[in-house]
Amino acid sequence: xxxxxxxxxxxxxxxxxxxxxxxxxxxxxxxxxxxxxxxxxxxxxxxxxxxxxxxxxxxxxxxxxxxxxxxxxxxxxxxxxxxxxxxxxxxxxxxxxxxxxxxxxxxxxxxxxxxxxxxxxxxxxxxxxxxxxxxxxxxxxxxxxxxxxxxxxxxxxxxxxxxxxxxxxxxxxxxxxxxxxxxxxxxxxxxxxxxxxxxxxxxxxxxxxxxxxxxxxxxxxxxxxxxxxxxxxxxxxxxxxxxxxxxxxxxxxxxxxxxxxxxxxxxxxxxxxxxxxxxxxxxxxxxxxxxxxxxxxxxxxxxxxxxxxxxxxxxxxxxxxxxxxxxxxxxxxxxxxxxxxxxxxxxxxxxxxxxxxxxxxxxxxxxxxxxxxxxxxxxxxxxxxxxxxxxxxxxxxxxxxxxxxxxxxxxxxxxxxxxxxxxxxxxxxxxxxxxxxxxxxxxxxxxxxxxxxxxxxxxxxxxxxxxxxxxxxxxxxxxxxxxxxxxxxxxxx
Numbered sequence: 001x002x003x004x005x006x007x008x009x010x011x012x013x014x015x016x017x018x019x020x021x022x023x024x025x026x027x028x029x030x031x032x033x034x035x036x037x038x039x040x041x042x043x044x045x046x047x048x049x050x051x052x053x054x055x056x057x058x059x060x061x062x063x064x065x066x067x068x069x070x071x072x073x074x075x076x077x078x079x080x081x082x083x084x085x086x087x088x089x090x091x092x093x094x095x096x097x098x099x100x101x102x103x104x105x106x107x108x109x110x111x112x113x114x115x116x117x118x119x120x121x122x123x124x125x126x127x128x129x130x131x132x133x134x135x136x137x138x139x140x141x142x143x144x145x146x147x148x149x150x151x152x153x154x155x156x157x158x159x160x161x162x163x164x165x166x167x168x169x170x171x172x173x174x175x176x177x178x179x180x181x182x183x184x185x186x187x188x189x190x191x192x193x194x195x196x197x198x199x200x201x202x203x204x205x206x207x208x209x210x211x212x213x214x215x216x217x218x219x220x221x222x223x224x225x226x227x228x229x230x231x232x233x234x235x236x237x238x239x240x241x242x243x244x245x246x247x248x249x250x251x252x253x254x255x256x257x258x259x260x261x262x263x264x265x266x267x268x269x270x271x272x273x274x275x276x277x278x279x280x281x282x283x284x285x286x287x288x289x290x291x292x293x294x295x296x297x298x299x300x301x302x303x304x305x306x307x308x309x310x311x312x313x314x315x316x317x318x319x320x321x322x323x324x325x326x327x328x329x330x331x332x333x334x335x336x337x338x339x340x341x342x343x344x345x346x347x348x349x350x351x352x353x354x355x356x357x358x359x360x361x362x363x364x365x366x367x368x369x370x371x372x373x374x375x376x377x378x379x380x381x382x383x384x385x386x387x388x389x390x391x392x393x394x395x396x397x398x399x400x401x402x403x404x405x406x407x408x409x410x411x412x413x414x415x416x417x418x419x420x421x422x423x424x425x426x427x428x429x430x431x432x433x434x435x436x437x438x439x440x441x442x443x444x445x446x447x448x449x450x451x452x453x454x455x456x457x458x459x460x461x462x463x464x465x466x467x468x469x470x471x472x473x474x475x476x477x478x479x480x481x482x483x484x485x486x487x488x489x490x491x492x493x
């Protein structure tokens with residue numbers, strides 16, 4: 001088994017330097033001019049649009065209230081209310097460009113996805129000034145460039161600074177955007193040097209261009225929604241599905257223009273955002289419900305937490321993923337199932353040409369998985385359900401594995417039984433999760449209230465693997481922070 005590799009020292013030093021730079025941005029305004037918009041673009045991208053707008057408003061409005069609190073105490077009630085309303089309006093105008101970016105940018109491929117934020121950052125304040133809701137922006141061009149820098153940096157961050165992914169799919173967009181930007185800046189510079197500003201102010205012209213371009217992007221995004229494959233057109237996948245409660249086969253029905261899965265006994269399973277839902281209220285009780293709430297909170301930045309943690313600890317993340325994914329016996333054409341698929345990070349380390357299926361309890365993690373799959377240009381069938389009651393037929397997958405989560409399932413033995421049931425005879429299964437050492441050193445310190453009152457310590461579920469399984473092996477990796485359990489379902493005689 002490959003050992004977990006460490007990053008080079010310069011890479012770890014760079015991670016600490018970048019982290020320190022962003023921390024300094026909270027205290028030093030010249031640095032905050034770059035890090036502030038970058039953090040805002042990152043944060044709004046990790047949240048649903050309404051949630052992101054709500055939190056950004058709080059981050060902008062509440063500190064302003066405290067800063068102006070002495071003035072409010074000295075002024076009368078009416079001036080204080082008017083001042084607070086002005087602060088609220090300022091906070092709203094500051095967050096609207098980010099919300100526009102969050103709603104619009106996913107509709108565009110490549111470098112074009114970086115444009116909504118800078119365009120809105122110039123156009124929205126200009127509109128507010130035109131109706132006397134805000135003062136004129138001192139430098140629209142500076143605002144545009146800083147916002148564009150932030151959006152571009154986060155775009156590259158989301159692509160993990162993979163230069164082939166950054167340039168290859170979007171070279172045409174990139175060249176067109178650069179050419180347009182150069183032409184636009186050249187026009188603004190020529191106007192600034194000519195005698196035209198008194199006829200047509202440069203700031204007005206530039207803001208108008210941004211407004212027109214932003215409206216164009218919004219219209220394009222509104223009338224070009226992401227294509228969605230209908231489940232009724234996927235008979236091979238449907239043939240593999242079963243009710244997790246009755247084991248009845250399922251078929252697709254359309255009601256009021258929406259697809260559902262139905263069984264002969266009358267069960268109905270809705271399909272939301274392209275994901276079939278196989279959950280009952282009791283599936284979200286106990287530890288399942290407790291930790292599902294945690295994942296609902298951290299889903300948007302779960303991947304980034306891992307990236308930063310590995311970089312600061314000095315781990316080569318790719319080598320770490322490959323160290324256990326190399327034990328998965330997958331080959332092109334195989335039907336592969338990952339239970340507790342999370343954000344789909346393991347899919348990148350499987351060979352091309354496999355048929356991917358993933359199940360998770362958390363709707364938010366599955367939503368982030370969809371974002372990742374679009375970004376990586378990978379297709380997978382995703383399902384929301386309980387790993388202790390899988391919605392698949394017996395012996396329907398060539399590869400079955402689980403990474404992360406099983407430590408805190410309500411019924412680990414049942415989850416393992418379900419993995420074995422849906423695996424074809426001869427399949428090697430893999431189960432991986434954190435050790436008690438990692439839970440104590442990291443989770444109890446960072447999320448103590450959720451992990452300190454555990455009924456029993458974490459231990460690899462070797463004793464829960466049925467005795468008839470073959471080639472049972474337990475591996476330790478990442479300096480004892482991680483265990484990997486593998487075993488093989490007996491082949492047919």
